[in-house]
Amino acid sequence: MSAAEDVLFELLHMEIVKTFTDSKDKDDAASKLEYIGFTTGYRFVERATRETNRFKDELDIMKYICKVFWVSVFKKEIDNLRTNHQGVYVLNDNNFRFLTRISSGKQYLQYAPRFVTFTCGLIRGSLANLGINCVVTAEVSHLPACKFQVQVQRG
């Protein structure tokens, strides 16, 4: 059983998703969810890295996201991090917490995007505050695994 405060966070997330996907302007739902994630990530990482040493480089930051950051948020590490060393990082979470509550099965796959949007923003916001401007996308091919792709914007 996950910790009590994590349950609360999970419920809040679920309600946020519901609030914005049910709201009158559905089209903006994704960008709003992403933005909530962004500001949360931006602020959270400011606090979370208080005790962390200065990062060496981009890869160092990505490792931090996959390990310490992911543990703080999801109580587990990213299962697999890959990079092409040209600014693209792929983070695999084989058991993404926000997807575990949806029944697995293809028919629920269509609902997956709304449950990963917040996290995309969370990653983007965190990286933005750490000085990496990027685009974060997510891909869910079978529940509850999720693949986040970070594409760093250079220049």
Next chain:
Amino acid sequence: MAVSLTIIGKENSPLYIWMDEGRDSLQLQYLAHTGLDVIQEKISVGQKLPGDSRELYLGLLYASEEYKIYGYTTNSKIKFIVITDVTNAALRDNEIRMMFRHLHSIYSTVVCNPFYVPGEKISSQ
């Protein structure tokens, strides 16, 4: 106690400046401003000095005839600069470090205020 305390944003513009009363504000600002050169050099990527602990606390940046200028950076590229009197022997390195830690903590609280827009001047404190 320190005579000046400055928070500098990602783009190297001051977000918050505090000065001990009665000091020459501009002079202290010049000191803090030039201190940025040292901070920038210290945190520049590729700078691999032996014995660099990668600590957020950057230590003494430099000293002038009257003041000592200390620096600290966060992982989010926010810089703090504290200026002390050269003659102030009471402040040892560790105390300066703790002062910065405290400052960082306060800063992160400010950033976490949902009504604060990062990059704006800090009005509270």
Next chain:
Amino acid sequence: MLSTLKAKFMNLLVLYFGCLEYKRMEKTQEKFDRPQLLCAPFERKDLIGIDLDSRTNRKKCTGRLKKHLADLSLQVGLPTDALAQYSQAVDILRGCNDWLWLAACYEGLCSTSVMLLYPHLFRNNVLQRYSSLGVGGSDSCPGTKINPNKVRNNPSSNSNSLPVGLDPSLPKQTSKFCLSPDDIVEKYKEAIVHYSKYRNAGVIETEASIKAVHVLIEQKRYLLAAEFLSNVVFINLQLSDEEKIIRFNALSDMYNQIGFHRKAAFFRRVAAMRCVAPQNQDPDWCQCYKLLLLTLDGYRLSLDPALFLKEGRPGWPALQIQILQELVGTSRRMGEHGLCTRHQAFLLSAMLPYFTLQEKHDNFKMLESVSSKCGSGPSPLVVADSSFIIPPVNFPNIPLCRYVRVMPPSKERQVELRDKLLVEDPGPFIFSPFQSIITTSKVAGKIDCEWVEGDICEVTFAFVNPMYIQLKLNNMMLITEGVEFEAWTSTVVIEASPEAQMVILRGRPQEPGELRILGYSFSLLGVASNCKFKSMSHLKVPFYSLNVVPALPCVQIFCDSSSSETGLVSDGALEGESKVCVTLNAGETHECNIVIHNVSSQSVECVEVALESQNEVEGPDKVFQYSLENLRAQLPIAPGGRASLTLYIYAASEFLLPGYSIEDDGMFSLMSGSEPPSLISAAPSSLHSRQSTIMSSLRGRKANRAHSSASNASSKSGSSVRSGSSVSALAMSSINASTPMPTTGLCNRTLEGLIKLSYTGGRGMENKYWRMADIGISVEVAPSLLVTRWDALPAERPNQCYIVLDLLNSASNEMDLQYTTNKHILMQGGESCRVPVPVDRCPLAKINERVRNIRKNISKRNADGEVSESEILGDHVASLVELRWTLGPFDTPGRASLKSLTFPPQTHHLITMAPVHWDVSLNGQRVENGSENVGKIGEAQRLVIGVSNSSGDALPPLTIVLTAFQDHQNGTQNYRLEAKMASTGATKFGVPKLAPEESYSHDCGLIFFTTGIYKIEVSGSPSSSSSTPYGNFQCSSVCVPGDHHSKTNQHYHAWKLAPPIEISIVD
């Protein structure tokens, strides 16, 4: 010349080398047992009282000699020897605490090692050779602008400074004494520490430090380099002001080289301040100014406002403000008032966000004062004797432009591309989805409106005043690009209010094509400011672009008030007013002259007129009529010329009492008690009865004063029509003054029309551009005549019937109504009366023709055949009845139309021409309508009844019956005349089937026994055997299948001779 100089120089060098080499050889040979003590100049005085023979001193001498020898070796190009000798000297001197010389040895050791390790150091810059004569060998000329990035990159670009093919380990092999890179720094450090022990060694300490910095730069150890440099700052040197300036400049350069631009700027500023220090006897403001300009980079200041604002204002505002203030002050002291104004303007504009209100005011006042000496133009200023260029300063934020609206031409000046409309119509499905994409992906700033060459065009700005001081913007105008544009200047005052204030800038495009509006320019306090939208990030578009179309004429259209008569009021009575209001009585016709005035310099060559109206009831063309041909004949309209279009306005109205409906209860309208009748009338009579609108007084009065022949006729006219008297009685009973008046028809109502004039001419016409002008016409229709009820009654003549109308003069003025060619009555305002109008009955052929047309296209609308016939008859009546009236003090003429009049089926036969035409003669004399027939008692009156078929179809066999009666004029008729008369011949006879136009005649005789007035009714009805097949024909040929209810009535139908034959029998 150059070559000889070179050759001579070479000679000199060779000589010099020879000297050195000789000296070196000499020193090498020299005995070490008794060497002379070599001294630095300042050491000389310290020598007194020193034991020269002490062991320490001897060692000192030896060490110093060794060092000197090493120097010479180095100078003649023997670094290996030099290294060894320096090392020996170090060992010797360290032992005898000769710190100064020890430091020198270290320095030598370092220098030599550097030479070996970094042979290219100091050689990469040609300038270096000359400038190395100065302190530290590297201070460049003050004022040389250093590109920080370039300098910083320099060392790295040739980081491998060893010659190609030379292994880095080689120097080490060459001499074991060669220092490693780290050692070099260490030894420099040591040397500097030792130098610092001597008060007089400041210069060489500085020198050594700077050398070390150069090495560190080469090693890219900038932090360490910075430490050495900050040490230099602490070295206390007795220097002249000029030397101090040079020293600080040198420091600044060095800091720039290690990438510490802020530090560099700091020292540059210190140097600048030195130039004009209060104790300085000869302040050099000019140099100070130039040095200050060099500091700008370090403070992330760019004097180019566009650049500065674009970078999102990084930097340290407090320091930036100070530097700018110093620039202002310095330039003023230099007497460069132009520069001074420019800097102050920049200070105000760029630092505005950081100023408090008071500071804003102070800086504004300051600008006011400096600009009074010299303004600031729009061109860059070059600083005298330098390469500095100070770009012009703009005020994109004073005042701050909130938004920009490029105004489309005013409505009457808008243009339309006709051609495009035709081409772009590939059907709704193809272009609708793409159209939207195309429009949204349009270039930012593309304005979807067109300006016209030669027309005055406007752009509206909303400005906010950030200063809280009234701003006077002189010569404000648009900045444009593209086609030639005549921008008009205006002086604008922006009040000291926080509210946004609107400013309109105007201009006139001079040629067709694309026009881009880039911004606006003005002059504030003598500072010319060009504000481009692209530098105002909050406006989101870099420019506004629109299309200028070729010149087109422009007209004003208005109603010529000189031709206006009573009732015509032009709104505001101004020329060019595009709305005309006319008050007319319903049915009145008004002529209105619409003037088209060409106010442009192009002639109007082509016009089109269209009419729009919101009135569905009356078609616009019924109300408004004009002749386009007439107008076209007046083309072209020259510039300044006028043309006119005569518009005929007919105040169309519904003259029939609204609310009347045949379906109400199937009853005849005059009898319908359920309606709200607004008036009462006596029996239909040409001797019209007059009643006031207050009719309650008349309630209950028996209105049976039916004296007229018409009422007589109707009262006796038999079965299908109720008698007039009973009608009147019923109608009267329903009168009630308090009954609400029907609203329409009695209240004024307004007919709106819009005359849309499209026109073009000039070059615009060639490009298919058109302009529109319109004039609205509002016709207020005052009620005039109202037909409240109507009925049809038989007339005296068989080919006519009476249409009896209850009329109400709903106007307030007296009305003279002419309802037939020779009959008219006068009606007071509000008064009503009943008039009979004789109308030719409708020929059957006309009905049949219409029926056929309707049958052809049985539309749903006309599914009810009965109504159709009603309509046909209504139209027939309406076309024949013309109610003309004159009204009011001016005898305004008008006419009322009975359009959409309908009649209930019971009356149809009255209005329809009977298929049977009677031709009756008495005693050989034709019985005419109203003719008096006189006969004598006892004499046989010979009556010939001729029947002919006047319809287009065959008539069925008929049975004709003659009935005689006496009318006692009191409502009773006596048919029992057996004792009063007798007849010869049949009074009831059959007529065979008659083809069209065929006729049949019957003779009979009548003998009357008593005097009196007799009447003989002649009626014919289809013979019973054949009635059914002809049922349809007789009355209602318009019967549409499925409508049977009316047929039953038709069986009883008979044609009568009307009026009956009247014979006065006298003695």
Next chain:
Amino acid sequence: MSRQNLRAIDPKKVSGELFTLTYGSLVAQLLKDYENVEEVNRQLERIGYNIGMRLIEDFLARANPGRCYDFRDTADKIQQAFKLYLGVSPSIGSWSPGGDEFSVVLDPNPLTEFVELPDHLQNLRYSNVLPGVIRGAAEMVQIEVLASFIADSLKGDNITEIRVKFVKRLEDAVPAGED
């Protein structure tokens, strides 16, 4: 990554902060979406209500709090839940004489740890999710309550106080917590 980066930070505190920050972003976004502050208050309460309805299941499973015999029990459970989920122990008090109304005094309020309310948002009930949670949770155990803020330190009050008022016991009142 040096070993210092892995220095243990209290995970409970970090999770709490994440919750607080996410909530803050939500409030900011709602304020952007709805011009009307009252509407935002309403939305927050609604979100809280929905959370409460689900949270109660977790609470019952996790804490096994046993049956509520009276309203004082309910208050205790609320106190317990605050401790469990938000890591704070509010004090319960100010009971009405009838025992049907009490106050939950939060000190501190974890939701407002970082918050400074701008002047133009003085009508915002920033933490309005909390009364919503209480109401939603109570309803799932067949107790209808009214819960609302009566004091908020964010607005300068001395304390942060939620007033909870018992309305009625809902029909078929079988507490879900009973076995």
